[in-house]
Amino acid sequence: xxxxxxxxxxxxxxxxxxxxxxxxxxxxxxxxxxxxxxxxxxxxxxxxxxxxxxxxxxxxxxxxxxxxxxxxxxxxxxxxxxx
Amino acid sequence: xxxxxxxxxxxxxxxxxxxxxxxxxxxxxxxxxxxxxxxxxxxxxxxxxxxxxxxxxxxxxxxxxxxxxxxxxxxxxxxxxxxxxxxxxxxxxxxxxxxxxxxxxxxxxxxxxxxxxxxxxxxxxxxxxxxxxxxxxxxxxxxxxxxxxxxxxxxxxxxxxxxxxxxxxxxxxxxxxxxxxxxxxxxxxxxxxxxxxxxxxxxxxxxxxxxxxxxxxxxxxxxxxxxxxxxxxxxxxxxxxxxxxxxxxxxxxxxxxxxxxxxxxxxxxxxxxxxx
Numbered sequence: 002x003x004x005x006x007x008x009x010x011x012x013x014x015x016x017x018x019x020x021x022x023x024x025x026x027x028x029x030x031x032x033x034x035x036x037x038x039x040x041x042x043x044x045x046x047x048x049x050x051x052x053x054x055x056x057x058x059x060x061x062x063x064x065x066x067x068x069x070x071x072x073x074x075x076x077x078x079x080x081x082x083x084x
Numbered sequence: 085x086x087x088x089x090x091x092x093x094x095x096x097x098x099x100x101x102x103x104x105x106x107x108x109x110x111x112x113x114x115x116x117x118x119x120x121x122x123x124x125x126x127x128x129x130x131x132x133x134x135x136x137x138x139x140x141x142x143x144x145x146x147x148x149x150x151x152x153x154x155x156x157x158x159x160x161x162x163x164x165x166x167x168x169x170x171x172x173x174x175x176x177x178x179x180x181x182x183x184x185x186x187x188x189x190x191x192x193x194x195x196x197x198x199x200x201x202x203x204x205x206x207x208x209x210x211x212x213x214x215x216x217x218x219x220x221x222x223x224x225x226x227x228x229x230x231x232x233x234x235x236x237x238x239x240x241x242x243x244x245x246x247x248x249x250x251x252x253x254x255x256x257x258x259x260x261x262x263x264x265x266x267x268x269x270x271x272x273x274x275x276x277x278x279x280x281x282x283x284x285x286x287x288x289x290x291x292x293x294x295x296x297x298x299x300x301x302x303x304x305x306x307x308x309x310x311x312x313x314x315x316x317x318x319x320x321x322x323x324x325x326x327x328x329x330x331x332x333x334x335x336x337x338x339x340x341x342x343x344x345x346x347x348x349x350x351x352x353x354x355x356x357x358x359x360x
Binding site for chain 2: 023024031032036
């Protein structure tokens with residue numbers, strides 16, 4: 002039951018354990034990925050030399066950077082068809 | 085001694101990193117075990133990954149993309165084998181010992197979150213509103229210019245008309261926000277949980293497209309049972325299909341990045357948690 006690579010679920014029957022998910026890789030839009038890897042995920046403080054969330058300056062510059070990456074995206078046509 | 089970059093945590097102790105799995109900088113990914121948890125990690129170059137140089141790398145769009153994609157690639161690979169808890173990009177330890185200490189310390193919390201995430205995946209839904217929807221479907225335009233008056237009646241009439249226009253625009257954007265919030269609530273009710281990211285400000289389409297001026301009004305993530313991904317996707321489409329001027333894009337499935345903090349207290353959670 003595999004659907005097109007435009008973000009619709011892409012699921013593969015796993016032989017042993019019922020349903021398994023296939024996670025899209027290369028076709029993932031960078032903006033969507035940055036939303037998740039920069040704002041999602043477990044934030045850990047501790048014996049961490051660097052964790053982005055612990056460094057406010059990096060956080061600020063990242064926001065500016067993400068905006069600039071997004072601005073650049075208007076120069077390149079979207080890779081996925083609008084649905 | 086090389087610092088250790090950590091990608092994700094899993095409770096699937098049988099997970100063996102594929103030999104050819106490459107992480108940040110092309111380094112081989114390996115397992116770091118502690119108790120009932122396992123972290124996927126790799127070594128990074130000490131000189132290139134001190135705080136200062138990491139900041140520099142993150143400020144370079146090309147480097148940021150390479151790191152984000154490498155991070156995602158490893159997390160996706162682990163997620164395809166079992167339940168995964170993604171770590172935020174840029175979590176680096178001085179050595180593996182620090183990773184093991186962290187796993188030991190957070191074990192109960194991670195185990196609980198992994199249990200909650202088991203058999204579920206994240207689905208992204210982005211909703212755009214057209215300029216007409218954002219302007220309140222032309223209501224302001226229909227109302228404002230009086231047909232009868234000869235030439236508008238000067239400054240006072242202009243100011244009053246202008247005030248009406250601004251009020252109408254205010255009202256329209258409030259309505260749009262309410263619609264977006266209602267869509268989020270409905271989607272969250274179809275899911276185990278919902279979180280909101282900041283709407284993206286990139287143009288929705290190329291300059292030539294009719295959708296180029298659409299604005300994103302909702303950038304949501306929804307935790308959905310793996311077996312129900314297609315059903316959720318169809319439900320999301322149906323929820324927006326009846327709304328004139330609104331359209332959506334479904335992305336994913338994603339490893340549960342937006343739900344790594346567990347059932348409560350999500351960083352991007354709106355006032356409505358959308359818990360089951």
